[in-house]
Amino acid sequence: YGVMSMDVVARCSTTKARVGKLSLPHHVVDTPVFMPVGTQGTLKGLTTKQLEKIGIQIMLGNTYHLGNQPGEDILEEAGGLHQFMGWPRALLTDSGGFQMVSLLKLSELSEEGVQFEHPRDKSIMMLSPEKSIAIQNAIGADIIMQLDDVVSSTETDAKRFKEATRRSVRWLDRCISAHKRNGDQCLFPIIQGGLDESLRKECLHEMTSRVVPGFAIGGLSGGECKDDFWKMVTTSTDGLPEDKPRYLMGVGYAADLIVCVALGCDMFDCVFPTRTARFGCALVPTGQISLKNVSCSKDFTPIQEDCHCTTCKSYTKAYLYMLFRANHPSACHMVSVHNVMYQFNLMRSIREAIKNDSYPQFIKDYFLKLFKTPLSYPSWAVDSLNSVGVRLK
Amino acid sequence: MKHKRLLYFSIKRFKSTVSNMSTECIKEKSQEKTLTFTRNEQVTHIGIPCCIMHTRTGCIPHLTEETLDYLDKKLIQNIYQVPLPSVIDYQDILEAANTNTLECLCMPNTSVLYATVQDFSCLPPSGYNTNKTVAVWGAGGKISVTPQSYMKLVEVLKPDIFQVLADGDVLKAESRKRIIKSVNRSVQYLDECIKHHQQSKPLENSKMICMIEGGNNLEERKRCMKLMLEKLKGHEDCVWGFGIDALPREKYISEGTKTVIKLLNDELPAGKPLLVHGFGHPLNIIDLIEDGVSVFDSTYVTELSESNHALVYGIPSIDSSLSLLNGDAKTNCSIVDVDVRKFVETIDISDSCFSRSFAPLVENCPCYTCVNHTRAYIQHLTVVNEMLAPVLLMLHNFHHHLTFFSALRNELNACSNLKSFKQKLIALNSMH
Numbered sequence: 001y002g003v004m005s006m007d008v009v010a011r012c013s014t015t016k017a018r019v020g021k022l023s024l025p026h027h028v029v030d031t032p033v034f035m036p037v038g039t040q041g042t043l044k045g046l047t048t049k050q051l052e053k054i055g056i057q058i059m060l061g062n063t064y065h066l067g068n069q070p071g072e073d074i075l076e077e078a079g080g081l082h083q084f085m086g087w088p089r090a091l092l093t094d095s096g097g098f099q100m101v102s103l104l105k106l107s108e109l110s111e112e113g114v115q116f117e118h119p120r121d122k123s124i125m126m127l128s129p130e131k132s133i134a135i136q137n138a139i140g141a142d143i144i145m146q147l148d149d150v151v152s153s154t155e156t157d158a159k160r161f162k163e164a165t166r167r168s169v170r171w172l173d174r175c176i177s178a179h180k181r182n183g184d185q186c187l188f189p190i191i192q193g194g195l196d197e198s199l200r201k202e203c204l205h206e207m208t209s210r211v212v213p214g215f216a217i218g219g220l221s222g223g224e225c226k227d228d229f230w231k232m233v234t235t236s237t238d239g240l241p242e243d244k245p246r247y248l249m250g251v252g253y254a255a256d257l258i259v260c261v262a263l264g265c266d267m268f269d270c271v272f273p274t275r276t277a278r279f280g281c282a283l284v285p286t287g288q289i290s291l292k293n294v295s296c297s298k299d300f301t302p303i304q305e306d307c308h309c310t311t312c313k314s315y316t317k318a319y320l321y322m323l324f325r326a327n328h329p330s331a332c333h334m335v336s337v338h339n340v341m342y343q344f345n346l347m348r349s350i351r352e353a354i355k356n357d358s359y360p361q362f363i364k365d366y367f368l369k370l371f372k373t374p375l376s377y378p379s380w381a382v383d384s385l386n387s388v389g390v391r392l393k
Numbered sequence: 394m395k396h397k398r399l400l401y402f403s404i405k406r407f408k409s410t411v412s413n414m415s416t417e418c419i420k421e422k423s424q425e426k427t428l429t430f431t432r433n434e435q436v437t438h439i440g441i442p443c444c445i446m447h448t449r450t451g452c453i454p455h456l457t458e459e460t461l462d463y464l465d466k467k468l469i470q471n472i473y474q475v476p477l478p479s480v481i482d483y484q485d486i487l488e489a490a491n492t493n494t495l496e497c498l499c500m501p502n503t504s505v506l507y508a509t510v511q512d513f514s515c516l517p518p519s520g521y522n523t524n525k526t527v528a529v530w531g532a533g534g535k536i537s538v539t540p541q542s543y544m545k546l547v548e549v550l551k552p553d554i555f556q557v558l559a560d561g562d563v564l565k566a567e568s569r570k571r572i573i574k575s576v577n578r579s580v581q582y583l584d585e586c587i588k589h590h591q592q593s594k595p596l597e598n599s600k601m602i603c604m605i606e607g608g609n610n611l612e613e614r615k616r617c618m619k620l621m622l623e624k625l626k627g628h629e630d631c632v633w634g635f636g637i638d639a640l641p642r643e644k645y646i647s648e649g650t651k652t653v654i655k656l657l658n659d660e661l662p663a664g665k666p667l668l669v670h671g672f673g674h675p676l677n678i679i680d681l682i683e684d685g686v687s688v689f690d691s692t693y694v695t696e697l698s699e700s701n702h703a704l705v706y707g708i709p710s711i712d713s714s715l716s717l718l719n720g721d722a723k724t725n726c727s728i729v730d731v732d733v734r735k736f737v738e739t740i741d742i743s744d745s746c747f748s749r750s751f752a753p754l755v756e757n758c759p760c761y762t763c764v765n766h767t768r769a770y771i772q773h774l775t776v777v778n779e780m781l782a783p784v785l786l787m788l789h790n791f792h793h794h795l796t797f798f799s800a801l802r803n804e805l806n807a808c809s810n811l812k813s814f815k816q817k818l819i820a821l822n823s824m825h
């Protein structure tokens with residue numbers, strides 16, 4: 001797989017955490033990495049120059065949305081999404097399946113693919129593995145995802161999970177043969193298996209026997225109980241090869257990121273940091289600050305004193321309070337810059353801690369700041385970290 | 394004396410030299426055609442015609458300090474307009490900040506601050522003003538402002554210049570009776586504002602802009618001006634300039650509007666700048682300058698960008714004009730003959746005809762947007778309603794609009810009238 005390589009440059013001697021350099025066609029990405037989500041070829045009003053300045057090395061686009069608008073043809077004519085949106089660094093796209101399940105009415109699921117009915121014009125659309133790959137080939141992201149058979153992680157029918165997992169393996173094979181740009185795009189399978197450990201292991205066995213450049217861990221972060229969540233994550237990383245990146249889909253809260261890095265995951269994405277910015281929520285080491293709250297109205301300090309983002313350099317909480325009260329779009333941009341920077345800095349300090357082999361201490365310090373007292377540590381976090389040798393209490 | 398208002402130099406200078414300023418004087422010191430502001434011994438020169446940066450709560454809509462920084466510094470005139478509706482709810486915060494307004498609103502500390510009664514990019518609903526109060530709509534709804542409460546807020550803001558409270562709610566074709574009322578009220582407000590200003594320590598360095606009302610009625614405009622000048626007798630020093638309020642929002646200014654402006658320009662004291670809000674169409678700007686207006690604002694840029702429009706008209710610069718004159722462009726056409734409806738100044742970038750246009754908004758435009766993005770991408774952003782669309786449009790439209798103003802200043806410095814500039818502009822941009 002010439003288009004991509006992952007060099008593991010440091011390992012934590014206690015946990016499964018590692019630091020890597022992921023060489024992609026458009027950029028070298030330092031892992032563990034958090035990838036901000038730019039659904040429609042843009043990230044919440046931020047310019048690509050701002051994203052580069054923050055240090056973002058890879059971001060996400062959503063296949064379903066981009067396939068709708070501007071559409072496959074225009075993206076192809078533009079020379080791909082990189083050209084279209086003016087983003088020189090790495091991109092990743094999803095298969096489109098998840099969005100279709102959540103936004104459209106599922107009309108029929110068959111071996112051929114997923115059929116949907118459009119809510120407005122009632123037209124029927126078919127998303128097959130081949131179709132998903134064709135759109136993703138037109139978009140041209142550095143990393144693309146297989147189409148999988150998505151089941152809600154709170155689904156209770158075990159038979160449905162078995163069917164979906166086995167179908168996802170068959171669809172992976174179809175995606176691999178449909179993929180036309182092996183030279184400059186990496187196709188990731190998505191490990192399924194719901195919350196059933198043996199089913200996950202079966203899926204891991206099947207998918208790791210294919211020639212693929214990296215793996216996504218799917219079917220989680222859908223509202224399942226956190227005890228099940230971390231067990232499935234750790235089962236998945238245990239079954240994955242050491243020399244390939246592991247992308248845990250849909251994770252973005254600080255505590256979750258810290259735990260899942262310890263469990264051996266390398267890549268994460270989540271709409272949370274930018275979505276929450278829109279509503280005036282700023283991320284800080286102690287959790288979140290709601291800038292619409294009247295307690296900020298006379299606070300003439302920046303969101304975070306030691307933050308080097310352009311927002312914290314120029315603006316105070318009181319000023320952001322005024323802008324949010326007036327529904328000023330610039331306020332969203334200001335907080336988005338800070339939040340994207342916050343996630344970026346978090347991941348950078350995680351990488352530093354792993355390189356210094358002080359990651360367990362980093363976890364302890366961060367948790368104490370975030371939760372204030374060990375009494376408020378969530379039990380799933382305590383248990384999961386315990387499983388990799390970090391005793392929080 | 395068509396251009397006499399362009400002839401004054403600095404606020405300081407003109408106090409002593411108003412009476413004997415001459416065209417000779419201007420040519421000698423053409424570089425001095427500026428507005429001068431002094432605060433804490435820091436002097437700011439602003440060239441005229443000038444374009445005041447329109448803000449809401451001190452922030453240029455859709456931009457941040459970081460993105461505003463993409464604009465060419467040489468184009469930005471460091472004067473910012475803060476409309477009352479965008480700060481009226483935060484009086485307590487401004488007071489609590491215990492610093493100056495610029496610092497509280499996180500604005501560059503060298504900025505000149507100009508407070509206006511309304512936000513000209515989103516005027517309030519009509520019909521809420523009374524004999525005693527003007528309705529201002531803050532984030533929390535309507536607030537009725539009296540001259541006293543208005544001046545108290547101005548004292549909190551401590552702007553370099555501020556509008557005197559006025560009833561400008563006569564934009565539409567109002568009855569004569571309503572216009573008379575607006576003049577009477579505004580003259581009364583002026584009287585109270587002057588009294589307050591005279592005794593105000595915090596405002597000793599702040600100067601007033603008197604808003605002349607009278608709607609589309611020439612007689613009322615005259616009456617308003619006469620009454621205001623009477624009230625101002627002995628207080629000329631605290632007046633910075635005159636604003637012509639409540640001009641109709643026409644795409645091309647009508648002869649009626651021009652008559653009003655010409656009248657005011659002829660009768661108002663020379664040396665005090667004449668100012669209008671909301672105008673931005675290049676032909677209008679030129680006409681207004683020719684009629685004596687020297688200060689404008691950027692609400693046009695905000696309005697265009699928020700309605701998905703991009704400025705695309707060609708700007709004749711002194712250099713490029715030579716080749717134009719030598720070419721076959723119809724520079725001889727009389728301005729009177731020009732069919733202004735054929736003048737193309739903007740495009741609606743949300744139009745699907747741009748979905749496959751992989752060219753920048755304006756070829757060779759050096760702005761951030763044009764260097765980095767295509768029409769097709771911006772079209773896509775408008776279709777999906779993404780926040781980056783107005784950001785990119787603001788950056789381009791600002792660059793374009795301020796470049797136009799800079800070209801106007803150059804032209805006036807070089808030849809002190811805009812006749813040939815206007816002809817070239819029309820020749821460049823008229824559809825045939």
Ligand SMILES: [Zn+2]
Binds near residue numbers: 303304309313338341
């Ligand atoms: Zn910050």
Ligand SMILES: [Zn+2]
Binds near residue numbers: 754761
């Ligand atoms: Zn441009």
